[in-house]
Amino acid sequence: MEIRDLQRVIAETYLERDRARGVDGTFRWMVEEVGELARALRDGSDADRAHEAGDVLAWLASVANLTA
Numbered sequence: 001m002e003i004r005d006l007q008r009v010i011a012e013t014y015l016e017r018d019r020a021r022g023v024d025g026t027f028r029w030m031v032e033e034v035g036e037l038a039r040a041l042r043d044g045s046d047a048d049r050a051h052e053a054g055d056v057l058a059w060l061a062s063v064a065n066l067t068a
Helices: 003-043 046-067
Strands: none
Touching: 003 046
């Protein structure tokens, strides 16, 4: 999958909610997920780390969609 494909899937699934939340709110959710990834990298299992990294990537795609 290419990044543009991920962004399209995220937009098709979440763009309306992301727009309603706005860039600032969506960015803050992403930052919260980065914190969860930091905890998983420190103390989590491989599965936890992979899950949290995926969450951060999805939220980053949401932020990118809102700012494009």
